[in-house]
Every structure is written in C-alpha cells, then in structure tokens.
Amino acid sequence: MGQYFATVARGLEALAAQELEQLGAHSVEPGFCGAAFEGDLTLLYRVNLWARLPFRILMKLHEFPCHDAKDLYRGIQTLDWSKYLTPDLTLAVNATGKNEQLNHTHFTALQVKNAIVDQQQENFGERSDVETQEPDVQINVHIDRDLCTVSLDSSGNSLHRRGYRPAVGAAPLKESLAAALIQLSGWQPEQMFYDPLCGSGTLPLEASLKALNIAPGLFRERFGFETWPGFDSSLLEQLIQEAEANQRDTLPAPIWGSDGDEAVIDQAITNAEKCGVSDHVWFSQIDLAEVVAPANSGVLFCNPPYGERLGRDSNLAGFYKLLGDVLKQRFKGWTAFVLSGNKELSQSIGLKSSQRFAVYNGSLPCQLMKYELY
The missing domain is CATH 3.30.2130.30 (VC0802-like)
Structure with missing residues (x-):
C-alpha cells in the first residue's frame, strides 16, 4: 500500500x-x-x-x-x-x-x-x-x-490542465474549480444545465465530461509516473480502455452555454471539439438581456465578471442587476448558482440566496451563491 x-x-x-x-x-x-x-x-x-x-x-x-x-x-x-x-x-x-x-x-x-x-x-x-x-x-x-x-x-503537469483547453478567455475558471463548483451544487446530469455567461465554456464542458462519464485524464499527453522506473504501461492501458468503454453515448439532459461575445463562443466550440463533446453541448452567442429559460426547470450556473477583469469603468452593478432581473423574470422553476468575488456586486442581483459556499478562485475568496427561483 x-x-x-x-x-x-x-x-x-x-x-x-x-x-x-x-x-x-x-x-x-x-x-x-x-x-x-x-x-x-x-x-x-x-x-x-x-x-x-x-x-x-x-x-x-x-x-x-x-x-x-x-x-x-x-x-x-x-x-x-x-x-x-x-x-x-x-x-x-x-x-x-x-x-x-x-x-x-x-x-x-x-x-x-x-x-x-x-x-x-x-x-x-x-x-x-x-x-x-x-x-x-x-x-x-x-x-x-x-x-x-x-x-x-505522479501527475507531471497540474491535473487541472486537462489538455482540452488551448483556447482560454480573459479570466478563465480553472477546470478543477469548475468541477468542484458543479460537485458542490449537487447538480445531477438528469437536470438541464445552462451557463448564460459561459466564456470559453469551462463550466458546461466540465458538466458534460461528468454527465458523459468521461475521465478528465484522457486528454493529457502524459502523467508524471509514466517515466518512473517500474512504470506498468499495460496497467495504464487497461485503465484507459476501461474508461473509454464506460463513457455514455448521450447526455441524459441538455447542456447549454451562451455568451454575448462571439469570439469566446468560438473558443468554447473549439474546446468542445478538443474534448469530443461538440455533438453534445450546445454553445451560442446570446446577449444576457436576450437570455430566456430553454426549459421549465434546470440548473443555471454562472461566473460573472468581478470587476477586475472587464475594465474599471464598465457598469458592473448594472450588469449584476440585469442578471438578477433575468433570473427573476425568466427562470421560474430553476435553481441558479452564481460565483461571486465581489460582495457589493452580488447584492445588486437583488435576490436572496438560500445557501452560500465559501470557495477560493486562485487566491481570491469567493462565494458560490444558490438561488431557488420560483
């Protein structure tokens, strides 16, 4: 042992x-x-x-x-x-x-x-x-x-670098943190998943890898242990074959991502192709103001800008208020999770969270806020 x-x-x-x-x-x-x-x-x-x-x-x-x-x-x-x-x-x-x-x-x-x-x-x-x-x-x-x-x-390069994401937006969420947030939320693949501010697609992509039971390590070029004395290549090969055999062919429920920025949607589509889920996940360019619920119920996830990354003068409070209005008016019957690194801004959403989880995005203390929308 x-x-x-x-x-x-x-x-x-x-x-x-x-x-x-x-x-x-x-x-x-x-x-x-x-x-x-x-x-x-x-x-x-x-x-x-x-x-x-x-x-x-x-x-x-x-x-x-x-x-x-x-x-x-x-x-x-x-x-x-x-x-x-x-x-x-x-x-x-x-x-x-x-x-x-x-x-x-x-x-x-x-x-x-x-x-x-x-x-x-x-x-x-x-x-x-x-x-x-x-x-x-x-x-x-x-x-x-x-x-x-x-x-x-034993890992070599950090495992959060899955290998499927050469295309990264302005403030990418680490793949490992995206996976953790999804696990924290209790989302089940039988529920629809939608990220209306998806950037280069990390949250919907991690959700689809989980829903399709795809091992995240399959996209890596190598693991650290592969160059150790005594490396058992047939054991790794067997584990890779088992992993490939256990993948699901179809998503139990739709997974969607949209963003107002067409360039990052192109990146998201490239990343989806890299991890073999482009036939499953749906990405589209939609401004937040135009977003409507694509189903009667589901889980909405998003990581809106915190202030550092969209430039100082952008009216972020207005953006958060818009997010709150869209959730309130158009997503009845859904559960929403919003990752926020800025307390004042998250108050602009104007909704009362039913639960909060403290997490770190890099060194930045954040909160994952859960909203039950009825």
Whole structure:
C-alpha cells in the first residue's frame, strides 16, 4: 500500500476527500490544501486518470525530523534513490514550506538535489541531469516546522490542465474549480444545465465530461509516473480502455452555454471539439438581456465578471442587476448558482440566496451563491 497526498485548492479539501473515496481510496484524511489517502499502484493511476478536483497526486517516500540543512541532506541520503531514479533519468526538485533554518525554498530544493546526485555519483559514478520543464522524475519536499516530507509527483503537469483547453478567455475558471463548483451544487446530469455567461465554456464542458462519464485524464499527453522506473504501461492501458468503454453515448439532459461575445463562443466550440463533446453541448452567442429559460426547470450556473477583469469603468452593478432581473423574470422553476468575488456586486442581483459556499478562485475568496427561483 502506498501513501499518497492529493493537493487541491484551498477550501475544497472535504470535497476532494469525498471524490477520492468514490474512486476507491482508503484511509482518506482531509488536510490543509489537500487530502492524504492510501492505496495500491492501480489506485494511483486511476486517481490521476479520473479525479476532477486535485492539482497533483504525490506519492510519499519518507518523513524525517529536520531542523536545518545538515538534517535535510542526511535525511534525503537515508533513502535508496536507485529505486526511484536511475542516472539516465532527469530530475527536478520542488520545495514548499519552511522553518526557521530552512526559510528559502530555492536553497532547500538545491540541498535535496545535491544529496541525491552525490549518492548517485558514489554508487554509479554518474548522476541524473536536472530538467525543470518536463523531468522524468519530479521530487517534492515539504518542510513543516521540524518535519520534512519527501514525495514523488505522479501527475507531471497540474491535473487541472486537462489538455482540452488551448483556447482560454480573459479570466478563465480553472477546470478543477469548475468541477468542484458543479460537485458542490449537487447538480445531477438528469437536470438541464445552462451557463448564460459561459466564456470559453469551462463550466458546461466540465458538466458534460461528468454527465458523459468521461475521465478528465484522457486528454493529457502524459502523467508524471509514466517515466518512473517500474512504470506498468499495460496497467495504464487497461485503465484507459476501461474508461473509454464506460463513457455514455448521450447526455441524459441538455447542456447549454451562451455568451454575448462571439469570439469566446468560438473558443468554447473549439474546446468542445478538443474534448469530443461538440455533438453534445450546445454553445451560442446570446446577449444576457436576450437570455430566456430553454426549459421549465434546470440548473443555471454562472461566473460573472468581478470587476477586475472587464475594465474599471464598465457598469458592473448594472450588469449584476440585469442578471438578477433575468433570473427573476425568466427562470421560474430553476435553481441558479452564481460565483461571486465581489460582495457589493452580488447584492445588486437583488435576490436572496438560500445557501452560500465559501470557495477560493486562485487566491481570491469567493462565494458560490444558490438561488431557488420560483
């Protein structure tokens, strides 16, 4: 059994733990900006392929008391690195956290790299090269008070970069956050889903991947673990084939996105083609003032501009008031979820929310507000 840690955006730890349990993880413990769990190699591959919320899945190798640079060097050298890294493979070290003595992550990372390559030189007479962009083995060290945790990053590039979205609007929502908001809302694929301010389409696209049971990891070029010694390519191939076999052919209910800006709708359509759902999701250019409910009931989702991103002088309060009017007058029988990073603006909607969830969009504290429209 391996010990793993899934890193997630702040505030999503409990949701991520729930997702990991659904994927078959054992001993799941939410922590700060992530969740620890246990499982075998199959689970490690499966979580990378299927999890919609995490950024990276770390495999824990070792934990040791660590006050200063000497402790760090010695602790790293107690591991037999030949199991994880042969001299022909490239490496990179990413350090996070600090304590009184080790208060510079760049220095910490350098010290770890030195300890590893010194061991290689001694054992093999040669060493791994450092490759910061796409290393074969990405090592992660975390200093928390007097404890150092050493892990391997099994994901490679952050998992939120699904690979289907080269086209990004002005203020894109991370795919992982979009998936988290959808999970938080309790939306079920049997309900119609509509985003009238969809930008380059992230919310409707994540909703359709979920509704069609498409593994988000299928669009990635590679995972970090594929260049590890002992990588089981037939196991990954089998998991990919199972994932492809379990996809649904049709959406249980329509998923729509619209936006006033024609250019971003073109991007959304390109992104839908990239993830193979362009036959399922419907995107169209419609100004907010023209939006009407496409069905008697459903779930409306939107992430309106917060102020920073549409330019200072745009009349955003008026825009939020319009959004409130459209919801009130044209979406009776629907439930609406609005992500807002600006309290004053969200009051301009003029509706009373029935529930609020605190989430972070990057470093910005936001609220996902739920409105029951009758």
